[in-house]
Amino acid sequence: MLIEIFTILAGVVIILALAEIIVMRSISVASHFGVSGTFVGLTVLSIGTSIPEIMTHIVGSIEIVSDPTILNTMSSLLIGTNIGSDIFQQNFILGIVGLLGAVYVVKKNLLSEVGGLILAALLVWFFSFGGFISRIEGAVLLLAYVAYLIYIKRTTMRSKELALNHLTKRKVWSSGLLVLFCFIIMAMVSYQVLNASTVLVELLPISASFFGLLILGIATALPELTTALVAALKHKKDISAGVLIGSNITNPLFGIGLGAMISTYTVPSVVIWYDLPFKLITAFFIFYFLFRNEKLNKWEAVVLILLFLVYLVVRLFLFPVDF
Numbered sequence: 001m002l003i004e005i006f007t008i009l010a011g012v013v014i015i016l017a018l019a020e021i022i023v024m025r026s027i028s029v030a031s032h033f034g035v036s037g038t039f040v041g042l043t044v045l046s047i048g049t050s051i052p053e054i055m056t057h058i059v060g061s062i063e064i065v066s067d068p069t070i071l072n073t074m075s076s077l078l079i080g081t082n083i084g085s086d087i088f089q090q091n092f093i094l095g096i097v098g099l100l101g102a103v104y105v106v107k108k109n110l111l112s113e114v115g116g117l118i119l120a121a122l123l124v125w126f127f128s129f130g131g132f133i134s135r136i137e138g139a140v141l142l143l144a145y146v147a148y149l150i151y152i153k154r155t156t157m158r159s160k161e162l163a164l165n166h167l168t169k170r171k172v173w174s175s176g177l178l179v180l181f182c183f184i185i186m187a188m189v190s191y192q193v194l195n196a197s198t199v200l201v202e203l204l205p206i207s208a209s210f211f212g213l214l215i216l217g218i219a220t221a222l223p224e225l226t227t228a229l230v231a232a233l234k235h236k237k238d239i240s241a242g243v244l245i246g247s248n249i250t251n252p253l254f255g256i257g258l259g260a261m262i263s264t265y266t267v268p269s270v271v272i273w274y275d276l277p278f279k280l281i282t283a284f285f286i287f288y289f290l291f292r293n294e295k296l297n298k299w300e301a302v303v304l305i306l307l308f309l310v311y312l313v314v315r316l317f318l319f320p321v322d323f
Contacts, residue, residue, distance in 0.1 A: 003196075004196040004199045005196075007192055007193065007196040008193050008196050011189045011190070011192055011193035011196070011222070012193070012222060012226075014185075014189050015186055015189055015190065015193075015222050015223055015226050018182045018185060018186045018189075018226075019186075019223065019226035019227040019229075019230045020230050021178065021179075021182050022045065022048065022179050022182050022183065022186075022227060024234070025175045025178055025179050026040050026044060026045060026179060026239070028167065028175060029167070029172060029175050029176065029179075032167045032172060038106075038109060038113070038239075038241075038242045039152065039153070039242075040239060040242065041231070041239040041240070041241065041242020041243045041245075041246055042113065042152055042242045042245065042246035042249075043149060043152070043153075043246065044179070045227055045239065045242065045243045045246070046224075046242065046243055046245075046246025046247040046249070046250045047246075047250055047254070048179070048183040048186070048223070049183075049186075049223035049224045049227050049243060049247055050223075050224075050247050050250045050251055050254065050255065051183055051184075051186065051187040051190075051223070052186075052187055052190035052191065052219075052222075052223060053081065053082055053085055053251050053255045054250075054254060054255050054258065055187055055191070056078060056081055056082075056255075057078055057082070057255045057256065057258055057259030057262075058258065058259065058262070060074050060077065060078045060259065061078070061258075061259040061260075061262035061263035062262065062263070064262075064263035064264075065262060065263050071263070071264075071265075071266055072266050075265040075266045075267065076266075076268050076271075078259060078265065079256065079265060079267055079268070079271055080210065080213040080217065080268075080271065080275075081213065081217050082217070082251050082252065082255050082256055083213060083217070083252075083271060083275050083276065083279065084213030084214060084217020084218065084275075085217040085218070085221040085224075085247075085251060086121075086217075086247075086248045086251050086252065086279060087213070087217070087275070087278065087279050087282075087308065087311065088217055088218050088221045088308070089221050089224050089225075089244050089247055089248055090117075090244070090248055090279065090282060090283065090286070090304075091282055091304045091305065091307055091308035091311070092304070092305055092308045093221065093224060093225050093228060093244060094241075094244050094286065094296070094301070094304060095296075095301040095302065095303075095304035095305035095308070096225075096229070096301070096305070097228050097229065097232050097240055097241075097244070097296075097301075098296035098297070098298065098300065098301030098304070099298055099301045099302070100229075100232045100233075101295070101298070102231070102232030102233075102235070102240045102241075103240065103241050103290075103295060103296035103301070104241060104294060104295045104296075105241055105245075105290045105294060105295075106294060107290075107291065107294050109155070110287065110290055110291060110294075112151065112152055112155050113241075113242070113245045113246075114245060114283065114286055114287045114290060115287070116148055116152075116245075116249050117245055117248045117249055117283055117286075118280065118283045118284065118287065120144070120145075120148075120248070120249045120252045120253050121248075121252060121276060121279050121280050121283060122280065123140075123141060123144060123252070123253070124141065124252045124253075124256055124276065125272070125276045125277075125280065127140075127141070128267040128271065128272045128276065129272065131266055131267050131268075131269065131272070132264065132265070132266055132267065133256065133260040133264060133265040133267060134260065134264055135260060135261050135262075135264055137260060138256070138257045138258065138259065138260025138261035138262075138264070138265075139257070139261055140257075141252070141253045141254075141256060141257030141260065142253065142254065142257035142258060142261065144253050144257075145249070145250070145253035145254045145257060148249060148253070186223050190219065190222055190223060193219050193222060210315060210316065210319070210320075213275065213315070214312065224243055224244060224247045227243050228240045228241075228243045228244050231243065270315075270319045274314075274315065274319060275315075278311050282304065282307055285303070285304070285307075286304070
């Protein structure tokens with residue numbers, strides 16, 4: 001047990017250090033090309049920090065194909081991990097960053113950012129009815145993600161400031177490769193943290209989806225947590241919010257979409273009737289909070305955190321098993 005605890009603590013420290021490098025290098029390259037921090041957060045950083053969730057779907061879906069008898073259990077675990085990571089980011093992490101005064105979204109970008117988050121969740125929810133996500137529906141989710149990337153490229157890519165062009169071509173390439181390398185190491189470390197978390201709670205009498213939602217979901221959200229906090233401490237509010245919002249779009253569309261294309265998924269009823277509705281309701285809260293004054297106030301951040309805690313308690317005691 002001590003080894004697993006040490007692995008988790010060491011993993012968090014390493015991920016935090018990698019997040020520092022990723023954010024600073026991304027800011028530097030974005031400034032060089034005159035690309036907005038919002039665009040960087042919604043695309044490069046959100047995809048990079050979602051690597052643990054994406055890799056979990058790829059590995060798990062391949063296991064389903066090789067052994068179809070584990071379809072229900074593995075599907076519950078994978079979807080629980082994905083939705084759990086999103087809910088943790090959307091409510092708890094966004095709330096923590098909000099307490100630092102670092103969640104800010106320009107009103108004209110609200111529909112493209114938080115609106116995209118809501119539409120992604122609605123699309124997954126719609127396909128989940130019937131308790132099954134097919135390969136075709138997985139392909140639709142992936143295509144929707146590609147369409148979203150094209151849309152935000154046209155609407156949020158350029159910064160208000162002109163490109164500074166302060167980096168040499170060699171420096172741009174080296175920064176890009178370093179960010180990619182950090183993402184790869186981050187994924188590997190997150191995988192070890194995920195395994196250590198699994199060992200610590202493998203004997204707990206909880207459902208597969210709740211295990212994925214609480215333990216694996218939080219573990220795979222560590223890159224988003226650390227990257228958003230580092231960006232917030234660097235006073236890069238657009239990047240901080242962009243990472244969290246973008247990841248909540250990447251995870252359901254890219255992660256679930258790719259996994260469903262590989263193996264198809266069954267979806268537990270508790271996810272359809274409790275987890276996804278909760279995610280959508282709190283997403284509308286976030287939209288309303290940001291629509292009022294373009295930033296998340298401290299009391300609003302506290303509301304999101306408290307909602308997350310209530311959600312966990314209700315989930316644990318009223319829905320102890322998948323149904």
